[in-house]
Amino acid sequence: MKWRDLPKILLLIPTVLSAASSSRQECDNDGTTADTTCKITEKAKQTDYMDPSKFKKLVLSFEEDESILPQLRGTIDNVISKADITAFISALPKVEFVKASGYDDDINSNGRVYAAPEGYAAIGLKELKTSSSEAYNKLLQMREHVRSTTEKALHLCPGSLYIDFTTISQKTEGGAHTPHADNCIHYFDDGVVTCDPARVHPYPNRVAASIMYLNDPGNGNYEGGQFYFANRTNHGEVEALGTVNIDAGKMIYFTSGIENLHGALPVLSSGGGGREIVEPRRLALAMWYVFDPSLKESVDDSDPNDPTEIFTLLLPESVEVTSLLQYIGTYIVSLQRKPTIGAWTVSKYGHSILHILFKDHSAMFSMNFMDPHQLTDVSSRIVVERHTDVNKRPSLQYMLQESVLLHGVLDELSKFMSDRLFDENERVSVNDGLEAARKKLPGRQAS
Numbered sequence: 138m139k140w141r142d143l144p145k146i147l148l149l150i151p152t153v154l155s156a157a158s159s160s161r162q163e164c165d166n167d168g169t170t171a172d173t174t175c176k177i178t179e180k181a182k183q184t185d186y187m188d189p190s191k192f193k194k195l196v197l198s199f200e201e202d203e204s205i206l207p208q209l210r211g212t213i214d215n216v217i218s219k220a221d222i223t224a225f226i227s228a229l230p231k232v233e234f235v236k237a238s239g240y241d242d243d244i245n246s247n248g249r250v251y252a253a254p255e256g257y258a259a260i261g262l263k264e265l266k267t268s269s270s271e272a273y274n275k276l277l278q279m280r281e282h283v284r285s286t287t288e289k290a291l292h293l294c295p296g297s298l299y300i301d302f303t304t305i306s307q308k309t310e311g312g313a314h315t316p317h318a319d320n321c322i323h324y325f326d327d328g329v330v331t332c333d334p335a336r337v338h339p340y341p342n343r344v345a346a347s348i349m350y351l352n353d354p355g356n357g358n359y360e361g362g363q364f365y366f367a368n369r370t371n372h373g374e375v376e377a378l379g380t381v382n383i384d385a386g387k388m389i390y391f392t393s394g395i396e397n398l399h400g401a402l403p404v405l406s407s408g409g410g411g412r413e414i415v416e417p418r419r420l421a422l423a424m425w426y427v428f429d430p431s432l433k434e435s436v437d438d439s440d441p442n443d444p445t446e447i448f449t450l451l452l453p454e455s456v457e458v459t460s461l462l463q464y465i466g467t468y469i470v471s472l473q474r475k476p477t478i479g480a481w482t483v484s485k486y487g488h489s490i491l492h493i494l495f496k497d498h499s500a501m502f503s504m505n506f507m508d509p510h511q512l513t514d515v516s517s518r519i520v521v522e523r524h525t526d527v528n529k530r531p532s533l534q535y536m537l538q539e540s541v542l543l544h545g546v547l548d549e550l551s552k553f554m555s556d557r558l559f560d561e562n563e564r565v566s567v568n569d570g571l572e573a574a575r576k577k578l579p580g581r582q583a584s
């Protein structure tokens with residue numbers, strides 16, 4: 138499994154989705170009724186809409202009865218008109234896309250190595266909101282239309298599907314996704330795909346997704362880049378029949394488990410055809426869905442997901458921030474198996490932030506390695522913040538392990554910097570900073 142293949146967005150989402158709330162789904166079509174049965178309109182009844190529990194059973198039944206698979210995926214043309222899409226694309230900020238990157242499995246050593254994937258970047262609601270209100274408002278309309286279209290296509294009760302994450306993905310030359318499921322980490326057993334129960338997926342609650350193409354090869358100056366369904370029983374081979382031709386406004390929808398192993402072919406340059414060479418760029422609107430309303434993506438002004446600061450460490454100028462990030466990232470990766478396998482998952486957000494997610498998904502923390510030029514005042518710094526979901530508290534185990542890990546991180550920071558500081562004043566101020574940070578953490582655990 139390559140981390141880059143995890144649907145984004147562990148890499149992008151600044152909050153954690155909590156694991157596995159098994160709260161009973163209440164399907165109410167008009168937003169006012171709370172009932173465990175699906176109260177549906179006459180019209181909906183005729184087309185046999187399912188409530189979430191019935192739907193989940195249907196999804197699971199694919200193991201015995203493959204003939205239901207066509208009910209779990211499909212494509213729809215012209216979901217949004219070309220004119221609306223063109224208007225949206227031209228309102229999109231060009232430079233705000235965040236390069237996604239992550240950690241790859243090192244095939245030779247079973248450990249993980251730090252790696253940045255090629256040609257893949259994305260922009261989420263939050264970033265869009267601050268950079269273009271025109272694009273943001275258009276996106277809000279589009280996403281609701283895409284959500285309800287997905288719900289309808291899957292024959293789900295109106296109002297039962299909630300959006301847990303929205304992103305505009307941008308793939309440039311080489312950008313591709315190898316086959317993956319959206320709610321578990323898979324492996325192949327004799328060529329047949331299986332969910333690995335030993336590995337924690339960041340978004341186990343996802344039930345469906347939709348991808349809508351936002352530009353045509355001609356407009357984006359690219360070739361390739363098609364979404365495909367992969368063969369579950371043949372090592373995830375690309376299914377010729379499952380490759381979806383690109384057409385702006387066309388949407389693909391599918392349930393999130395191994396029944397719909399999927400990927401995207403690499404984006405290639407179309408060479409410009411004698412015209413001025415423009416970098417190829419393939420754009421799509423990717424959305425993921427859940428049944429649990431508490432996991433719903435926030436679009437409010439007040440952001441209850443705002444993180445809390447754990448500590449901030451000022452860095453002297455002589456410390457090169459990028460290599461420090463690299464060093465600390467590698468250190469945390471080496472601890473990913475402590476205290477148990479899969480305890481921590483590290484990923485990179487943009488070029489300066491590490492996200493460190495705990496296995497119980499009750500919380501995560503981020504480390505932002507800020508260069509002087511990113512700030513209005515001058516000094517570089519590391520800002521460490523804890524993130525939780527709305528109304529969720531970090532588990533006790535998270536709090537204990539976070540403290541252990543951060544004490545270790547401070548030791549490593551001290552090691553890294555003591556090799557590089559020549560100035561006595563810098564040494565004193567760094568040591569003071571490290572001590573102040575330690576005081577903000579609970580006491581070191583006896584090891």
Ligand SMILES: *[C@@H]1O[C@H](CO)[C@@H](O)[C@H](O)[C@H]1NC(C)=O
Pocket residue numbers: 368369370371376377378
């Ligand atoms: C998937 O692979 C199996 C085994 O090679 C093959 O029999 C089957 O036809 C393939 N399915 C598709 C849809 O390509």
